[in-house]
Amino acid sequence: MFRIMWNGTSGMYAEQEKMDAVSNNLANMNTVGYKTQQVSFDDLLYGDLSKSKYPVTNGKTQYAGTGVKANEWLRNNTEGPLTETDRKTDFAINGDGYFRVTKADGSKAYERNGQFAIDNTGKLVDSSGNVLDIQYNVDPNSVDFKDDNIVLAQNGEIGIRVSDSEIRDVGKVNLYNVVGDDAMASIGNNLFVPKAGAQVSVVANPSIEQGWVEGSNVDVATEFTDMIVAQRAYEFSSKSLKTGDEMWQLVNNLR
Known part of the structure; x- marks a missing residue:
């Protein structure tokens, strides 16, 4: 009976993780550059029931599970739909890669959100x-970006329009x-950092x-x-927990 309750409890924890991920995805359905997160599950250890107190058939060893656990959230990096804005400071990555930015503390972070703006320093x-990382030449x-003078080529080369013909x-804006x-x-605010040991490289043929x-x-x-x-699975797990509790009540009420 303890095993019934353990299995039910582990199932509820796992399905709660799944519902948290789904809720997070729905909350960010309109967030520029957001990538959905998914949760998978693994079985916990199986127990051998080949003991005298467990009935087995045909001499075969029987097993019972000890529950389930949710794995680390995985990100689905499938490209999202591109929407035209006509803003010169909006950049969309068409394919693989991340923009690299420098945070206020000087550290680097990466993002797919290309909705940029010009600050008071240009x-x-x-x-x-x-700040968007640019490989300046x-x-x-001496560079003073304005909302209407930025020209970004598809390969990431960036310039300032001086006149209609110049x-x-x-x-260059590199992708990584x-x-x-x-x-x-993920470190929040749609920003990412490489995990320990991950190798970062510049995208050879970027498309922006x-x-x-x-x-x-x-x-x-x-x-x-x-x-x-997930809600149905959570409900089934809670019912197994309730069933185990009712069985213990029957045992405790025996005279």
Whole structure:
């Protein structure tokens, strides 16, 4: 009976993790560049029931599970839909890669959200004030970006429009990849950092669309389906816990 209660409890914990992930996905369905997170499950250890107090058939060894556990949340890196905005400071990654930004403390982080703006120093920053990393080929202090003078080529080369016929080349916006399907750790605000030991490399043939943003890849129908399944599984686990409790009550009431 203890095993029934342990199994039910572990199932409830695991399904709660699943529902938390689904809720997080639905909350970010309109977040630019957001990638859905998914939860998988693993069986816990199996116990051998080949003991005299357990009835077995045909002399075969019987086993009983000890529950289930939720694994680490995995991120689905499928590209989201691109939406045209016509804003010169909006960049969408068409394919693999991440933008790299410098945070206020000087550390580096990576993101898919290409919704940038110009700060009061003339730098390209995201909604949190993190500065977009640009590989300058001129003195950065001589570059004064404005909302209407930025020109970004598909390969990441960035310049300033001086006139209708002249564009001043100032550098390049590199995209970065990390080896491994789940080599990035989320640090909040749609930012990521490589996990320990992960190898970061520059994307050789980047594809960036100026005047577009990448939407969330959340599929609402899939998320609601997963939520219903998780709720049903949580309910079944709670019923097994309740059944074990009722069985213990019967045992305790025996005279």
